[in-house]
Amino acid sequence: MQPILSISPRIRSTxxxxxxxxxxxxxxxxxxxxxxxxxxxxxxxxxxxxxxxVQVWDVxxxxxxxxxxxxxxxxxxxxxxxDLSKMRDDQCYYIPVVDDSGGMLNDPVAVKHxxxxxxxxxxxxxxxxxxxxxxxxxxxxxxxxEPDINPLAIQGPKADELMRRVFGDEITSLKFFRxxxxxxxxxxxxxxxxxxxKQGGYEIYTNGFxxxxxxxxxxxxxxxxxxxxxxxxxxxxxxEGGLLxxxxxxxxxxxxxxxxxxxxxxxxxxxxxxxxxxxxxxxxEGPTKQIRGLFIDGxxxxxxxxxxHVTHGDKKVGQVTSAAWSPDLSKVVAIxxxxxxxxxxxNELEVICPSGKRTAKITQLPFIK
Amino acid sequence: MQPILSISPRIRSTxxxxxxxxxxxxxxxxxxxxxxxxxxxxxxxxxxxxxxxVQVWDVxxxxxxxxxxxxxxxxxxxxxxxDLSKMRDDQCYYIPVVDDSGGMLNDPVAVKHxxxxxxxxxxxxxxxxxxxxxxxxxxxxxxxxEPDINPLAIQGPKADELMRRVFGDEITSLKFFRxxxxxxxxxxxxxxxxxxxKQGGYEIYTNGFxxxxxxxxxxxxxxxxxxxxxxxxxxxxxxEGGLLxxxxxxxxxxxxxxxxxxxxxxxxxxxxxxxxxxxxxxxxEGPTKQIRGLFIDGxxxxxxxxxxHVTHGDKKVGQVTSAAWSPDLSKVVAIxxxxxxxxxxxNELEVICPSGKRTAKITQLPFIK
Numbered sequence: 001m002q003p004i005l006s007i008s009p010r011i012r013s014t015x016x017x018x019x020x021x022x023x024x025x026x027x028x029x030x031x032x033x034x035x036x037x038x039x040x041x042x043x044x045x046x047x048x049x050x051x052x053x054v055q056v057w058d059v060x061x062x063x064x065x066x067x068x069x070x071x072x073x074x075x076x077x078x079x080x081x082x083d084l085s086k087m088r089d090d091q092c093y094y095i096p097v098v099d100d101s102g103g104m105l106n107d108p109v110a111v112k113h114x115x116x117x118x119x120x121x122x123x124x125x126x127x128x129x130x131x132x133x134x135x136x137x138x139x140x141x142x143x144x145x146e147p148d149i150n151p152l153a154i155q156g157p158k159a160d161e162l163m164r165r166v167f168g169d170e171i172t173s174l175k176f177f178r179x180x181x182x183x184x185x186x187x188x189x190x191x192x193x194x195x196x197x198k199q200g201g202y203e204i205y206t207n208g209f210x211x212x213x214x215x216x217x218x219x220x221x222x223x224x225x226x227x228x229x230x231x232x233x234x235x236x237x238x239x240e241g242g243l244l245x246x247x248x249x250x251x252x253x254x255x256x257x258x259x260x261x262x263x264x265x266x267x268x269x270x271x272x273x274x275x276x277x278x279x280x281x282x283x284x285e286g287p288t289k290q291i292r293g294l295f296i297d298g299x300x301x302x303x304x305x306x307x308x309h310v311t312h313g314d315k316k317v318g319q320v321t322s323a324a325w326s327p328d329l330s331k332v333v334a335i336x337x338x339x340x341x342x343x344x345x346x347n348e349l350e351v352i353c354p355s356g357k358r359t360a361k362i363t364q365l366p367f368i369k
Numbered sequence: 370m371q372p373i374l375s376i377s378p379r380i381r382s383t384x385x386x387x388x389x390x391x392x393x394x395x396x397x398x399x400x401x402x403x404x405x406x407x408x409x410x411x412x413x414x415x416x417x418x419x420x421x422x423v424q425v426w427d428v429x430x431x432x433x434x435x436x437x438x439x440x441x442x443x444x445x446x447x448x449x450x451x452d453l454s455k456m457r458d459d460q461c462y463y464i465p466v467v468d469d470s471g472g473m474l475n476d477p478v479a480v481k482h483x484x485x486x487x488x489x490x491x492x493x494x495x496x497x498x499x500x501x502x503x504x505x506x507x508x509x510x511x512x513x514x515e516p517d518i519n520p521l522a523i524q525g526p527k528a529d530e531l532m533r534r535v536f537g538d539e540i541t542s543l544k545f546f547r548x549x550x551x552x553x554x555x556x557x558x559x560x561x562x563x564x565x566x567k568q569g570g571y572e573i574y575t576n577g578f579x580x581x582x583x584x585x586x587x588x589x590x591x592x593x594x595x596x597x598x599x600x601x602x603x604x605x606x607x608x609e610g611g612l613l614x615x616x617x618x619x620x621x622x623x624x625x626x627x628x629x630x631x632x633x634x635x636x637x638x639x640x641x642x643x644x645x646x647x648x649x650x651x652x653x654e655g656p657t658k659q660i661r662g663l664f665i666d667g668x669x670x671x672x673x674x675x676x677x678h679v680t681h682g683d684k685k686v687g688q689v690t691s692a693a694w695s696p697d698l699s700k701v702v703a704i705x706x707x708x709x710x711x712x713x714x715x716n717e718l719e720v721i722c723p724s725g726k727r728t729a730k731i732t733q734l735p736f737i738k
Contacts, residue, residue, distance in 0.1 A: 003374045003394070003397055004396035004408075005373065005398070007372065007674040009673065009674070010617045011674075029379075030399035126495035130499070133506065134503075136643060137502065305382070
């Protein structure tokens with residue numbers, strides 16, 4: 001039996017919730033205390049449509065932490081091992097955020113407006129508590145709020161065409177992980193070329209709850225003959241693309257090196273951040289386990305609702321946290337964390353799924369570039 | 370159509386999840402990134418059973434923040450306006466936790482083991498980020514972790530009898546909001562007389578994931594002829610009892626005074642906590658809105674999935690965030706936040722529910738003592 005979700009004000013609705021319901025959403029997850037759609041038609045139908053057309057996603061759950069004031073840059077550099085010193089005012093950076101022992105607290109996108117104004121676009125944890133706690137304890141000159149900003153993603157190969165129709169040719173010159181402002185419904189909204197898929201697209205940081213439905217409707221009106229549909233981050237497509245999910249594939253117990261995010265860490269540079277000592281140590285010694293792709297034998301797979309053990313003989317050597325049948329690869333694709341001794345590409349291991357023990361082979365991420 | 374919940378490892382299972390499923394859980398909410406059951410038979414059947422018998426609740430979502438070390442007491446006093454100086458080593462305190470502007474970050478129960486060891490049993494937010502942020506920034510001598518502790522609540526008028534059968538006579542001498550240790554399955558577990566109902570009972574802080582099912586089974590075995598059932602916090606009963614829900618009835622935007630928790634605040638004492646200045650101001654001026662009970666006209670009510678406006682004529686004067694039909698009072702009972710000018714007991718206002726505008730009358734909390 002499919003479990004029902006009880007919704008209360010604590011599980012917040014978004015500016016797009018009524019439109020999402022009207023579009024026939026079938027299931028949600030809860031993310032940052034908010035509703036995030038997970039399925040409209042079926043995982044596979046949504047997947048095929050995303051890869052051929054264009055979808056509009058309610059990703060309001062990507063809450064923004066707005067940091068303003070003279071100490072902003074110092075504070076943000078303090079929470080991440082990624083060197084922000086060369087970042088431009090129109091850039092977005094994917095930044096691991098770590099605690100004093102190097103454990104990941106979130107993997108947000110930092111959106112720089114200027115040295116003294118930033119948004120941190122967060123994954124699923126109350127990162128504002130960490131940032132505010134540090135700022136208050138250190139008596140820093142910043143103000144930190146969650147503004148009324150609600151991201152709407154436009155994803156898929158026809159995203160450029162849809163955006164052009166609504167916002168003009170100029171928008172399509174935007175480069176990857178760069179942002180600019182657009183004017184709509186009497187307000188300025190930030191738009192970035194970004195999104196949690198590998199199909200290309202944009203995220204519109206909708207400014208104000210009240211602009212939500214007008215923006216949604218405008219996009220659907222303009223995209224009618226592009227076969228635009230309501231969608232959401234798609235489990236199959238994001239596994240194929242090797243996009244990690246914080247809370248699933250890595251948690252507070254993992255370092256960025258374990259999550260395969262070493263390229264975003266500069267613990268040996270001159271930047272000053274919390275957890276530098278722990279990460280420095282790990283950058284030298286290397287992690288003892290790491291994120292890998294896995295092909296799992298079989299023609300289908302049930303949803304991974306809790307970590308599945310990965311074994312070698314009787315020994316537990318890792319876990320799988322995301323898995324799905326990939327129609328385009330005709331294989332079960334998975335993401336897991338595997339012990340160093342066993343993580344080599346091509347290694348054969350076993351995965352204990354609900355259907356029993358299956359053979360699996362370690363592979364690179366992403367599955368599809 | 371009832372929305373489906375997509376479960377992934379990010380929505381963590383508990384030691385009791387398999388037993389909860391076997392007991393026929395119908396719906397969940399997500400709380401602290403974990404599954405919390407909301408309905409077994411129906412809200413009303415669960416309610417009647419809870420008020421007459423005894424239920425076992427999987428409230429593992431009440432995650433513990435364990436704080437140990439010489440600076441523990443200083444740190445915990447720093448996060449709450451409640452004076453902890455006279456707290457005994459076997460006591461539990463309900464403590465509002467506030468930020469620098471006096472906004473509530475959580476309303477946990479502090480469980481004191483000793484001056485240098487505490488658990489903070491949290492409501493729905495990542496409070497560990499706030500506490501760790503402060504401790505790290507101030508370089509305090511503490512260690513802070515989320516231990517493998519999973520509360521199981523035994524609630525209802527027959528809770529004493531069930532606990533006596535399993536743990537002996539002595540357990541029933543435990544006073545309200547006091548705790549002690551019991552031995553079960555080769556381990557010590559903390560037990561407190563507490564719980565999120567007004568029917569009386571205990572919370573067993575199950576020590577270790579692996580003890581979960583053994584404890585559950587032992588309680589059901591011993592309680593068979595007490596008509597023990599799997600249950601969960603019951604919306605109707607908790608509204609009748611005036612038990613607030615953080616994230617629903619009050620949020621980070623509210624002060625403890627607005628939440629009606631002024632009696633737990635000592636901003637004018639000598640204790641040193643974050644937000645003291647803001648709360649001092651509010652303790653003098655009084656809040657501009659506050660939690661109230663409301664009787665809403667009508668013989669039934671739909672679930673409150675987002676705040677409902679409370680109006681006086683054309684003016685918005687508050688909001689309702691929890692509502693249910695109370696079989697025992699034969700009325701719709703609700704909890705809301707009402708502006709000062711309109712919050713007097715007996716005042717008549719209107720509530721905009723999905724079914725339309727209804728008359729409502731302000732009343733005291735709790736509805737039933």
